Amino acid sequence: MGRRNRITPVDELAGIGGSDVIKTEHILDAKGLACPMPIVRTRKAMNDLFSGDILEVLATDNGSTADIKAWAASSGHAYLGTETEGDVLHHFMKKDSANVEVKQEVPVIKLDTFLRKLEQDSSLVIIDVREVKEYNEAHIPGAIHFALGEIETSMHELNKSEDIYLICQTGRRSGIAGIQLAENGFKHVYNVVPGMTEWKKKQTKGEINYDNSYSNYRSKWRTF
Amino acid sequence: MPVRIMKPQEVARYSIDKKPLFILDVRNEDAFTDWKIEGESIEYLNIPYFDLLDGVDDIKGKLPKDRDILVVCAKEGSSQMIAEMLSEEGIKVSYLEGGMKAWSEYLELVKVGTLKSGGELYQFVRLGKGCLSYMVIDAGKAAVIDATRMTDVFFNFAKEKGVTIEHVFDTHLHADHISGGRVIAEATGANYYLPSQDAEEVVFDYHKLADGLCITVGETSIEAVFSPGHTSGSTSFVVDEAYLLTGDILFIDSIGRPDLAGMADDWVGDLRTTLYNRYQQLSEDLLVLPAHFMEMKEVNVDGSVAMKLSTLFSENHGLQVEDENEFRTLVTENLPPQPNAYQEIRKTNMGVLTPDDETQREMEIGPNRCAVR
Numbered sequence: 001m002g003r004r005n006r007i008t009p010v011d012e013l014a015g016i017g018g019s020d021v022i023k024t025e026h027i028l029d030a031k032g033l034a035c036p037m038p039i040v041r042t043r044k045a046m047n048d049l050f051s052g053d054i055l056e057v058l059a060t061d062n063g064s065t066a067d068i069k070a071w072a073a074s075s076g077h078a079y080l081g082t083e084t085e086g087d088v089l090h091h092f093m094k095k096d097s098a099n100v101e102v103k104q105e106v107p108v109i110k111l112d113t114f115l116r117k118l119e120q121d122s123s124l125v126i127i128d129v130r131e132v133k134e135y136n137e138a139h140i141p142g143a144i145h146f147a148l149g150e151i152e153t154s155m156h157e158l159n160k161s162e163d164i165y166l167i168c169q170t171g172r173r174s175g176i177a178g179i180q181l182a183e184n185g186f187k188h189v190y191n192v193v194p195g196m197t198e199w200k201k202k203q204t205k206g207e208i209n210y211d212n213s214y215s216n217y218r219s220k221w222r223t224f
Numbered sequence: 225m226p227v228r229i230m231k232p233q234e235v236a237r238y239s240i241d242k243k244p245l246f247i248l249d250v251r252n253e254d255a256f257t258d259w260k261i262e263g264e265s266i267e268y269l270n271i272p273y274f275d276l277l278d279g280v281d282d283i284k285g286k287l288p289k290d291r292d293i294l295v296v297c298a299k300e301g302s303s304q305m306i307a308e309m310l311s312e313e314g315i316k317v318s319y320l321e322g323g324m325k326a327w328s329e330y331l332e333l334v335k336v337g338t339l340k341s342g343g344e345l346y347q348f349v350r351l352g353k354g355c356l357s358y359m360v361i362d363a364g365k366a367a368v369i370d371a372t373r374m375t376d377v378f379f380n381f382a383k384e385k386g387v388t389i390e391h392v393f394d395t396h397l398h399a400d401h402i403s404g405g406r407v408i409a410e411a412t413g414a415n416y417y418l419p420s421q422d423a424e425e426v427v428f429d430y431h432k433l434a435d436g437l438c439i440t441v442g443e444t445s446i447e448a449v450f451s452p453g454h455t456s457g458s459t460s461f462v463v464d465e466a467y468l469l470t471g472d473i474l475f476i477d478s479i480g481r482p483d484l485a486g487m488a489d490d491w492v493g494d495l496r497t498t499l500y501n502r503y504q505q506l507s508e509d510l511l512v513l514p515a516h517f518m519e520m521k522e523v524n525v526d527g528s529v530a531m532k533l534s535t536l537f538s539e540n541h542g543l544q545v546e547d548e549n550e551f552r553t554l555v556t557e558n559l560p561p562q563p564n565a566y567q568e569i570r571k572t573n574m575g576v577l578t579p580d581d582e583t584q585r586e587m588e589i590g591p592n593r594c595a596v597r
Contacts, residue, residue, distance in 0.1 A: 036302040039274045062586065063298050070252035071274040 026149065027131070030059045031088060038064045039071050042093075046077065051096040054080070054149045059089045073098065083172035085197075092148070092176060106166075106178030109190045111198050114165060115208070125158070126165045129177045130196065134169065138200050143167065151177045152184075160186050167192040167199075227307045228318035230294055232330035235320060236351055239263040239520060240332070240527045244291040248283070248317070250276065250306050251298050251324070259590050261296060261320075261327060261352070262520045273302035280309045287315060299323040325585060328352040331377050334527045336513065339464045341443035347513065347528055348377065353588065354517045355401050356529055360463055362442025367391040368414075369461060369469055370515045371404035373584060378408055389414045391439055391446070394573075395471025395515055396458040397422035400563040402584050403573045406430075419450075419457025427575040433459045451502055453495025454480035468510040468533060473498055475514045476522040476531050479542030483559055492552050499543060508534035564590040 028045045030038040038059045045055060057068065065082050068091045072079040078097035083090040109117075118124055118140075126143040128135050135145045146154045148168070158164060164186060166174035171193035178189045202208050238245040242265045249256050250273035260268065269286055276283070287293055293316070297303035300323040307319040320327065332349040336358075339345060343362030350356070350372055358369040359381065366387040368378055371394075382389050392409040396419060406428060409416035417439075420432040435450035444464050451460040454472040458480070461469040472480045479499060482491035510533045517529045524530060537543055545551040563569070565587040571577040572584070579587065 034301050035297070035299055036273050036305055040277060043274065043277060062582075066254065067252060067272075067274065070254070070272060074272065074275055 026053060026055045028055060028057045030057055030061075030064070032060055034061055035063050035067065039067050042068065042071070042091075043075070046075075046093070046095055049095045052152065053095045055093050055095065056148070057091040057093070059091065060087055062089075064089060064091065068093070080176045081172055083168075083170055085169060090172070092173070106175055106182060106189055106191045108171070108193050109165065111192055111194060114190075114192045115202075124165055125162055126167060126192075127158075127174075127177070128167050128196075129173050130168045134196070138196065138203065140167065140196075140199060146177075148173045148177055151180050155181060155184055155186070158186070160184075161188070163188040163190065165190050165192050168195050169197055170195045227304070227311045228316075229321050230318040231321050232326050232352075233332070235261060235294065235327065236330065236332045236527075238266065238292075239351055240523060246288050246291050246293045248287070248293060248295045248306070248310075249297070250295060250302050255298065255324075259324075259352075261324075264520055267291070273297060273306055276306055276309065280306065280313060284310075284313060284315065293317040295319040296327075297323050299325050324352070324589075328585075328588065329374050331357070331372065331374060332527055333377075333381065336467070336528055336530060337511070339444050340466075341464075343442055343444050343464075345463060345467060346381070347530070348372070349517075349523070349527060349529060350401075353401060356513070356515050356517065357404075358463075358469060358513065360441050360444055360446060361385055361387050362444040364388060365390050365441045367393065367439070367441045367446060368405070368408055369393045370395055370398075370471065371408055373402040373404045373407070373588075375404040375407045375411070378404065379411070382412075388412070391415050391417065391441065393417045393433070393446075393461065395419075395460065395469065396455040397426075397570060397573050398472075398515075399566040399570050399573075400516075401588050402569055406575065419455070419459045421452070421457030422455045423457070423574070425574045425576060433457070435459075449502065449506070451498040453482055453491055453498045456491060456494065458498075462506070462510065465507075466509075466511060467513055468503075468506065469513045469515070471515045474503065474512060474536065474540070474542075475516055475518065476512070476529060476536070477540065478518060479540070479555070481559055482555055483562075489556060492555050495555060496548060496551055503533070504537075506533065508532070508537065512536055564588070 026049060028041055030041050038061055042057050049055060069079045072093050076096055076098045078094040080092035080094055126140055128139050128143040128145050129148045131147055166177050168174040171191055174191045178191045181189045244265045246267045247261060249260055249268060249270045252272045253270060256270040271283060295303040295307040295317055303319040303323060307317045310317045330352060332351055334347045334349055336345045336347050339362060341362055346359045348357040355372050357371050360367045364387050366382050366389045368389055371378055389408060389412040392405045392414045394403050394405045405416055415431050417431045417433045423430060433448050435448060437448040439446045447462045449460040449462060451473050452458050458471050458473050460471055482495050511530050512533050513530050517523060522529055545554060568577060568587055572579060
């Protein structure tokens with residue numbers, strides 16, 4: 001089928017921008033594979049990870065959601081959720097973390113409301129938790145990039161008492177990131193929905209207009 | 225040891241003929257609990273395939289040596305893998321071609337009887353889901369009643385028999401499976417009949433069924449008997465004055481549920497009237513042919529699902545409740561879970577939703593749940 005199924009440790013990014021953060025984002029591409037292969041590959045990929053690592057599995061087999069859930073439960077991993085983008089399912093799991101409580105809800109802020117807020121206060125802390133590729137394609141000026149898998153190791157760089165706005169493509173990954181932050185004592189975390197899908201549409205339509213004065217805000221964090 | 229591939233029609237023989245079979249179902253537990261291949265002589269072991277990736281040693285001792293073993297999964301892939309693993313260990317096994325997906329779509333064809341004019345009545349038994357469809361054939365013409373969405377089966381059979389499908393009926397707007405009625409009617413130019421009470425939101429043209437409407441296929445009569453209760457328009461058909469197609473009103477071992485369009489309290493009275501008044505006025509010698517069955521024990525030795533109306537009057541639990549309030553309680557408080565995606569299925573049958581084939585398959589997954597017992 002000519003598809004490569006791979007795990008991508010995003011370690012080529014380590015060190016950029018002076019960060020000493022170890023990236024732990026892992027992606028397994030199981031698109032186009034039929035049952036049982038998505039699980040067979042997931043299991044193999046999970047073996048190579050450390051406890052607490054987050055694995056994202058891309059799959060197109062509709063049955064994979066129920067199976068990933070059931071498999072995670074039977075093997076002691078936490079199933080964090082599934083995000084759907086077009087035909088592709090993004091399954092998120094956390095290794096050896098079956099007892100982690102993921103039911104916690106993160107307050108949601110609508111993208112429109114958030115953008116109005118941003119127009120008034122350009123210093124808002126925005127964390128974009130998508131993959132670096134997605135971030136590079138388009139991001140809200142001033143948004144800091146921490147891929148979902150980096151949240152746990154990077155959160156010490158953030159201020160627990162500050163308002164933090166999390167964004168991803170649709171709100172699913174940012175929701176998971178929000179739970180992680182909340183669990184670690186961050187008091188004012190907001191999930192911006194529906195996320196960058198909508199923002200990009202607005203941008204195309206020319207509905208996004210800010211002065212760029214803040215676009216370099218906290219650029220010390222990441223310079224992509 | 226080579227792995228054998230078993231086709232759904234072979235599994236049907238085990239199911240209908242009560243041949244001993246051992247099914248190793250490697251889907252996850254929820255799926256297995258929800259629905260499985262039924263048969264009175266089938267034994268089961270459910271272990272998800274992902275728990276067997278390290279090897280099959282743990283289950284080797286649990287597999288019988290005295291009966292055929294069939295490995296089953298959702299679509300085939302996992303069962304094939306596990307079957308191959310078992311085979312490498314020297315265990316003789318088969319796996320189900322196409323998995324439960326294919327099982328759900330398999331129709332067993334059974335001849336119910338020869339009609340007075342020499343025509344024939346056939347029943348299409350959807351073993352995996354408990355749906356029953358019918359074809360009345362006479363003098364080169366045919367009528368199809370309660371067709372499933374596997375329309376090729378009906379087209380092919382009509383072709384094989386050299387008959388033209390002229391009429392297509394649905395006894396009601398189905399909530400548990402997607403009707404093939406409209407597709408068959410459009411492809412053959414046949415008239416498509418639906419009860420208008422069920423079809424208020426339907427977005428295509430159809431012919432209205434009315435009590436007493438009589439259609440002939442060749443020389444065989446098909447008469448509509450208004451019999452509401454499962455839906456407000458549910459209509460039965462008396463075929464050739466000998467067969468009573470009851471739709472989802474009366475089954476072999478149960479009766480219809482009145483709640484799938486959200487109206488249990490309103491329709492229970494209709495259901496009572498149909499079962500305890502309307503059907504009483506019909507000949508007791510009619511052979512009842514329902515649109516569903518729930519359990520394999522309702523399937524006759526020849527694979528058909530059929531029983532005399534007189535027998536049902538004396539044996540069907542739902543027809544033995546003298547007290548009207550007791551009846552009301554029975555059908556409104558003993559309701560099983562509603563079928564998978566039943567709202568979307570109803571909308572699809574109205575033509576409001578037009579999901580692709582794969583989505584239609586997913587919507588129909590799971591057991592039939594149209595009855596109260």
